[in-house]
Amino acid sequence: MSRAALLLLADGRFPAGGHAHSGGVEAAIAHQAVHDTDSLEAFCRGRLHTTGLTMAGLAAAAAAGVDPLLLDDAADARTPAPALRAVARRLGRQMMRAARATFPSEDLERLAAERPQGAHQPLVLGLAARAAGLTPLDAAHAAAYENAGGPATAAVRLLSLDPLDASGLLARLSSETDAVATAAAQAADRVAAEGIDALPSASSPLLDITGEQHAAWSVRLFAS
Amino acid sequence: MHLDHPVTMPQRHTHSAEPLSADGTRRALRVGLGGPVGSGKTASVAALCRTLRESWSIAVVTNDIYTREDAEYLLREAVLPPERITAVETGACPHTAIRDDISANLEAVEHLEETLHPLDLVLVESGGDNLTATFSKGLVDVQVFVIDVSSGDDIPRKGGPGITTADLLLVNKTDLAPHVGADLATMADDAKRQRGDLPVIFTSLTSDDGIREVADWVTAHLTEWHAKAAV
Ligand SMILES: Nc1nc2c(ncn2[C@@H]2O[C@H](COP(=O)(O)OP(=O)(O)O)[C@@H](O)[C@H]2O)c(=O)[nH]1
Numbered sequence: 458m459s460r461a462a463l464l465l466l467a468d469g470r471f472p473a474g475g476h477a478h479s480g481g482v483e484a485a486i487a488h489q490a491v492h493d494t495d496s497l498e499a500f501c502r503g504r505l506h507t508t509g510l511t512m513a514g515l516a517a518a519a520a521a522g523v524d525p526l527l528l529d530d531a532a533d534a535r536t537p538a539p540a541l542r543a544v545a546r547r548l549g550r551q552m553m554r555a556a557r558a559t560f561p562s563e564d565l566e567r568l569a570a571e572r573p574q575g576a577h578q579p580l581v582l583g584l585a586a587r588a589a590g591l592t593p594l595d596a597a598h599a600a601a602y603e604n605a606g607g608p609a610t611a612a613v614r615l616l617s618l619d620p621l622d623a624s625g626l627l628a629r630l631s632s633e634t635d636a637v638a639t640a641a642a643q644a645a646d647r648v649a650a651e652g653i654d655a656l657p658s659a660s661s662p663l664l665d666i667t668g669e670q671h672a673a674w675s676v677r678l679f680a681s
Numbered sequence: 682m683h684l685d686h687p688v689t690m691p692q693r694h695t696h697s698a699e700p701l702s703a704d705g706t707r708r709a710l711r712v713g714l715g716g717p718v719g720s721g722k723t724a725s726v727a728a729l730c731r732t733l734r735e736s737w738s739i740a741v742v743t744n745d746i747y748t749r750e751d752a753e754y755l756l757r758e759a760v761l762p763p764e765r766i767t768a769v770e771t772g773a774c775p776h777t778a779i780r781d782d783i784s785a786n787l788e789a790v791e792h793l794e795e796t797l798h799p800l801d802l803v804l805v806e807s808g809g810d811n812l813t814a815t816f817s818k819g820l821v822d823v824q825v826f827v828i829d830v831s832s833g834d835d836i837p838r839k840g841g842p843g844i845t846t847a848d849l850l851l852v853n854k855t856d857l858a859p860h861v862g863a864d865l866a867t868m869a870d871d872a873k874r875q876r877g878d879l880p881v882i883f884t885s886l887t888s889d890d891g892i893r894e895v896a897d898w899v900t901a902h903l904t905e906w907h908a909k910a911a912v
């Protein structure tokens with residue numbers, strides 16, 4: 458197992474399409490729910506403990522070797538908003554392209570063939586982690602970190618926030634990020650005994666609603 | 682999504698420099714058009730489509746900073762049917778989408794290739810950025826950098842990756858040169874100094890057939906592309 462592989466996978470510069478997505482923060486900014494560093498921190502914390510936990514569970518389970526097609530259905534069940542399902546699959550397709558080139562593996566090839574239109578991004582991330590020899594907990598860390606880090610970076614661009622404030626808030630969230638990743642990995646560990654329902658299904662209804670609205674905007678900077 | 686056969690070439694996910702897909706069919710030549718906002722990229726795309734669309738099967742990908750402006754202009758001008766024009770969103774970072782993380786653009790190009798098969802030419806317009814924005818070779822086969830005389834005749838002298846390395850430099854809006862006091866001879870000299878033997882074309886896209894020389898340059902690349910694919 459390589460620490461460096463985890464850093465590569467979790468790096469915002471990993472070319473898997475994430476830079477064009479705001480994780481819902483563009484819509485939150487439009488509604489003035491996010492307008493400064495404090496409100497951004499609240500947003501990122503909320504996302505981390507809801508969508509973030511759910512995605513981290515899916516990523517950990519994929520890394521643990523749970524059937525990706527089962528996980529793909531579980532991800533659909535946990536993503537009620539059609540616009541966000543489409544985004545998750547589009548990002549999954551882009552993650553697949555990057556992962557196949559970076560960490561080639563039979564698991565990835567098989568899922569790419571079975572889901573040519575894209576599987577949900579967190580499971581592709583989990584399979585990439587598995588291909589890189591990483592643990593389910595590592596995959597959960599990458600997913601949880603991205604869930605807070607993506608919106609924070611997008612908000613820096615949208616609000617012209619001080620980037621140092623944004624990294625400060627991510628640092629303040631780091632122990633919570635660890636806790637979310639641990640909970641997600643433990644849930645993934647229970648799937649063998651308890652079935653797929655052991656995975657977290659925390660949701661954020663406001664993100665679902667605003668995500669659906671955002672997809673219909675005619676002018677926006679981020680794809681979601 | 683992936684044109685490559687996963688078993689024979691699992692590690693290849695872009696196609697730069699390969700005129701053939703893994704299934705043996707020829708893929709389209711991809712031409713990038715970059716350069717600062719307002720220099721005439723969309724005007725060039727529109728003029729190229731009008732000039733070349735009778736002879737070649739063409740599609741366009743735009744990378745608007747705010748989504749769909751350029752795509753909507755091309756639709757309004759009816760330079761191509763709507764199914765041949767795709768807009769990609771760039772998350773406020775147009776240069777990232779064409780250089781550092783080309784996933785969304787590659788998807789758009791491949792989708793056009795699949796639905797409009799066989800395509801000859803895909804024009805990818807960048808979102809308009811500063812002088813450092815260039816296209817990744819994983820996304821396009823050749824790139825055109827478009828500047829214009831009204832943004833200052835010292836731009837070729839300033840250089841930057843777009844000016845110095847693009848396969849073709851377009852210096853557009855020569856019709857405005859007398860009005861803004863731009864010295865075209867100096868621009869040509871500076872461009873020559875920065876680019877050596879790489880070509881430079883001066884255009885005025887507001888004049889009749891102002892795109893002709895550029896269209897000829899693209900046609901030459903298309904012909905060469907076909908010849909490579911036929912070998
Ligand atoms: N005078 C003049 N105007 C031009 C020329 N080419 C483009 N324009 C105008 O310049 C403006 C910006 O052009 P556009 O193609 O949208 O620039 P882009 O931002 O690079 O895509 C538009 O109003 C065009 O009509 C030209 O050769 N001469």
Ligand SMILES: [Mg+2]
Binds near residue numbers: 722723724751806809
């Ligand atoms: Mg334009």
